[in-house]
Amino acid sequence: MxxxxxxxxxxxxxxxxxxxxxxxxxxxxxxxxxxxxxxxxxxxxxxxxxxxxxxxxxxxxxxxxxxxLFEPFRIPSTSMMPTLRVGDFIFVSKFSYGLRLPVLNTEIAALGRPERGDVAVFRLPSDPGTNYIKRVVGVPGDVVSLRDKRLWINGQPVPLELTDEIERVECGGFWFDARVAYETLNGERHRVFLGAQRDRSSPFLDRPVPAGQYLVMGDNRDCSRDGRIIGYIPEDSLVGEAVRIWMNWDAEAGRPLWHRIGNRIE
Structure with a gap:
């Protein structure tokens, strides 16, 4: 329930x-x-x-x-690595995208809308009882493309800085080597993981994002069930904006990763 x-x-x-x-x-x-x-x-x-x-x-x-105001969530998967890791507990701002009545989900105050680069929590349109967290890469009217691991928005490449840093990442029981890169959306810089897989084709890329809907992707680009698969996210499915990590528990180490606690989500 x-x-x-x-x-x-x-x-x-x-x-x-x-x-x-x-x-x-x-x-x-x-x-x-x-x-x-x-x-x-x-x-x-x-x-x-x-x-x-x-x-x-x-x-x-x-x-x-x-x-x-705020709702706590736990990160259950690696799809938003390296920004968010399994074991992170986060606060989600419920007023960032407008105030809504609980249960009914009726908007009572339009205080804001998602922007490119936001890390947003939303209800899965096909299963409203399931919450997902991804990064907003396309707002209404945007045409989003993916070419050689780089995002293009409205015909312009999104700034992407590759590094020599490699991290071993688990994805659905399999492991792969991911290269760390820095992506800049809406003037905000964040890290992403890029694997060796070819860019996925998707019916939701290379076409305008419909009015009142958003396109989202995980920062772990080769291990994320996101807008390329589940499609656009309607406004009434939005829960809020992820703003800060308030707790972390590393199951493998059996202890918190103290350096992550209190970090702002970028």
């Missing part, structure tokens, strides 16, 4: 129980206590009411923060 739905239901249930007690049940308990006389022990607050009164503010705060 959708965690946002669980939070909404819990908030409503606890708020209703607390309000019902304030409006009706508390007065009935006070009346019974008065009728019993001064020496009688006052009736205790029901456990469910006490629980709801205590935890309603906490659950409401979590719902509001998670829905409108």
């Amino acid at each position: 959708d965690f946002s739905l669980i939070l909404v239901l819990l908030t409503f249930a606890m708020g209703f129980i607390w309000a019902l007690d304030v409006a009706l049940l508390r007065g009935q308990r006070a009346a019974r206590a008065a009728a019993a006389g001064e020496g009688a022990e006052p009736p205790r607050e029901p456990a469910l009411v006490e629980f709801s009164r205590s935890f309603f503010p906490v659950v409401l705060a979590v719902l509001l923060i998670r829905s409108f």
Whole structure:
């Protein structure tokens, strides 16, 4: 079940129980206590009411923060290496691309839209219960191409600086050597991995990105199920912009990689 739905239901249930007690049940308990006389022990607050009164503010705060400010996510795959690694825990800004009601996903305030180079979290259009994270490489109207590992946008090559650095990368149980390069989108420089595979053909490249939709790719270009396969991402599938790594846990080392904690996602 959708965690946002669980939070909404819990908030409503606890708020209703607390309000019902304030409006009706508390007065009935006070009346019974008065009728019993001064020496009688006052009736205790029901456990469910006490629980709801205590935890309603906490659950409401979590719902509001998670829905409108920041939501935590964990990186499960290597598709965004070297920018994000398996074991990174990140914060996603929920207001970067507009405020939306939880569960209904209805936009209530248009505060911004994705730009080229943003690292965005979105719901997979074919499976809204699954979240993906990729880099935005094409906004509405852009024509994105991939030639010899280099992105071209609207007929212009995206700046790409190759390095001599090689990193061994796992991809679906297989390992390959990836070259580290620096790509610049919208004036922001970030690292990407380039393997030896040929550029993928795709029906979503070399054509204008439709209005209200976006084209995304993983920074690990030869190991990413991204817009080249899943197609364009509609605005109403956007969750938010990945902004910072708040925790890391390296499963192989059995410890955090301290140098990654707190890093801004570029």
